[in-house]
Amino acid sequence: MGMTAIEKILAKNSGQELVKPGDLVVVKVGTAVLYDNNFVPSIWRDILKVYDPERVVVVFDHRVPAKDIISATAQKTGRDFVKKFNIERFHDVGAKQGISHVLVAEHGYALPGSVLVCGDSHTCSAGVFNCAARGTGAPDMFYAVTKGETWFRVGETIRYDFEGTLKSPVSMKDVFLHIADTYGSHANQNVEFGGGALPSLSINARRTMTTMCAELSAEFATFEPDDVMLDYVRERNPAPFEAQYPDEDANYLARRTINLDKMEPLVALPDTVLENSQKVGDVAGTHIDQAFIGSCANGTLDDFAAAAAVLKGNKVASNVRLLVTPGTQNIYLEALRHGYIETLIEAGAVVTNATCGACGGGHLGVLAAGESCITASTRNFKGRMGDPDSKVYMGSPATVAASAIKGTIADPRDFVN
Amino acid sequence: MEFTGKTWKFGDNINTDLILPGRAQLFTEAEQLRCVFEGNRPGWIDEVASGDVLIGGHNFGMGSSRPAARSLRNTGLACMVAESINGLFYRNCVNWGFLALECDGISTAFEEGDEAKVSFEDFTVNNSRTGDILQSRLVPDILFNTMKAGGVLPLLEAEGLIAAAE
Numbered sequence: 001m002g003m004t005a006i007e008k009i010l011a012k013n014s015g016q017e018l019v020k021p022g023d024l025v026v027v028k029v030g031t032a033v034l035y036d037n038n039f040v041p042s043i044w045r046d047i048l049k050v051y052d053p054e055r056v057v058v059v060f061d062h063r064v065p066a067k068d069i070i071s072a073t074a075q076k077t078g079r080d081f082v083k084k085f086n087i088e089r090f091h092d093v094g095a096k097q098g099i100s101h102v103l104v105a106e107h108g109y110a111l112p113g114s115v116l117v118c119g120d121s122h123t124c125s126a127g128v129f130n131c132a133a134r135g136t137g138a139p140d141m142f143y144a145v146t147k148g149e150t151w152f153r154v155g156e157t158i159r160y161d162f163e164g165t166l167k168s169p170v171s172m173k174d175v176f177l178h179i180a181d182t183y184g185s186h187a188n189q190n191v192e193f194g195g196g197a198l199p200s201l202s203i204n205a206r207r208t209m210t211t212m213c214a215e216l217s218a219e220f221a222t223f224e225p226d227d228v229m230l231d232y233v234r235e236r237n238p239a240p241f242e243a244q245y246p247d248e249d250a251n252y253l254a255r256r257t258i259n260l261d262k263m264e265p266l267v268a269l270p271d272t273v274l275e276n277s278q279k280v281g282d283v284a285g286t287h288i289d290q291a292f293i294g295s296c297a298n299g300t301l302d303d304f305a306a307a308a309a310v311l312k313g314n315k316v317a318s319n320v321r322l323l324v325t326p327g328t329q330n331i332y333l334e335a336l337r338h339g340y341i342e343t344l345i346e347a348g349a350v351v352t353n354a355t356c357g358a359c360g361g362g363h364l365g366v367l368a369a370g371e372s373c374i375t376a377s378t379r380n381f382k383g384r385m386g387d388p389d390s391k392v393y394m395g396s397p398a399t400v401a402a403s404a405i406k407g408t409i410a411d412p413r414d415f416v417n
Numbered sequence: 418m419e420f421t422g423k424t425w426k427f428g429d430n431i432n433t434d435l436i437l438p439g440r441a442q443l444f445t446e447a448e449q450l451r452c453v454f455e456g457n458r459p460g461w462i463d464e465v466a467s468g469d470v471l472i473g474g475h476n477f478g479m480g481s482s483r484p485a486a487r488s489l490r491n492t493g494l495a496c497m498v499a500e501s502i503n504g505l506f507y508r509n510c511v512n513w514g515f516l517a518l519e520c521d522g523i524s525t526a527f528e529e530g531d532e533a534k535v536s537f538e539d540f541t542v543n544n545s546r547t548g549d550i551l552q553s554r555l556v557p558d559i560l561f562n563t564m565k566a567g568g569v570l571p572l573l574e575a576e577g578l579i580a581a582a583e
Contacts, residue, residue, distance in 0.1 A: 040442070042443075042449070047578070120482055121480060136508055140512055142569065142573055143569050143573065153504065219504050274430070360481075361440065379480070381435070382435065382457070383456050388456035
């Protein structure tokens, strides 16, 4: 019996010939990423032994620079941990600052065919690199860091094949919203992506998709390896790896084809992305107070380019606050060199430093009761970005930028072709 | 191991931000407890009593990795039984030591307030009012032992891998 890509990665890292849905596997952890939330006083327990410091990455991203005393205390604890165990891959406030999942991509930390865990739910982001990457809880991370292993329940796999071509300003965010709207929850299932359109999709675009799979409640999201991805990793990390291709006779619970030619801008209504999206035209004119572009899903250079293309020569409406947050300081610098930052600021956007920021309602753009936001970030749960009585709509960076200009939800095709 | 308690019912796709709102993420455990379900069921935290049982729908606990399972454990709930539990939340139930079962048909078998008898010997759930007995999915030993032991932290502590709680 053949295996899917994720089953093969789990088999390889658990030392088994065959892994199938229903199994419980104990796997070697290739990379364990700790982040600032793990060091918060109500969570942190002093680690006395580290299995292998070279497998550990430490990132501060949720509230950087520290927004209050507890955040500052957590980061101080993290720095002490890094020093004690000589952790080399450390991303403190500064030039190497960024959101963990974006840094994992930028530095090639997620090796194809390996296992990566992090105590943040959007860790599935690194599945783009053919890596079994999963968000876990904080106790899982203490276990992985001290013992070098973890366990997974193996679920069924759904395969998506992308065909055709995406037509700007339609983006992978819209494709994701289409999948979430059409097929709903993928709880306890894995998703595997491939298809003829793969070479035309940038790593950033693919990573938007894998990151958002947390919102489908997927266990693992992974892409079939191709040269674009393998070269991307090799350029960033000299370590050897063994990518895992799905078997031809792999057993999928379902196999679905997504025709990219037919995609159009969608907007998810507040509270969930599951079976809850509409065509942008059907919600155009909806009032907004804030517009946000950022997060581990949409803080890439591609996203800055898409926003700048819409905003070039336009002004943000006087009733709207447009906030843009890069995924890493490196992306910030690249966006600056490309002129995107100038375009955004001239239009009236506020560009913040790299952080999770407004996405989780932590800082840099929290919503009050009764306010509405359209966001190109990860999650639109009730109260996600602030008061429980605020509303979060979700769209692509282009849709968010267009909405910021109009002052109400708007179609990006009104501004760019 | 068996519990008998009054049930509280919650629907499908109950997310972590409802269980433990983002604004509470930097709070102490005691402060976090006060915020449980404040957005969708304000006041519930004062009604739930030690030994009660939570009945959940499909994909209970979808969303973030935050210690929402720890907060539910801290309410004094004896355990929860849901139609299905989100994969990440399930990990957190195991690792924070909150007893949790997945059981097809549980949400239709119970009205809120019914008394549930939950057995962690054979993983059955009995509705005292109707007499219905439902079979939950079995929990693998390796996970159940961790759940029962109060989660993974006491185990790591015993092995000298992390410091004792202050």
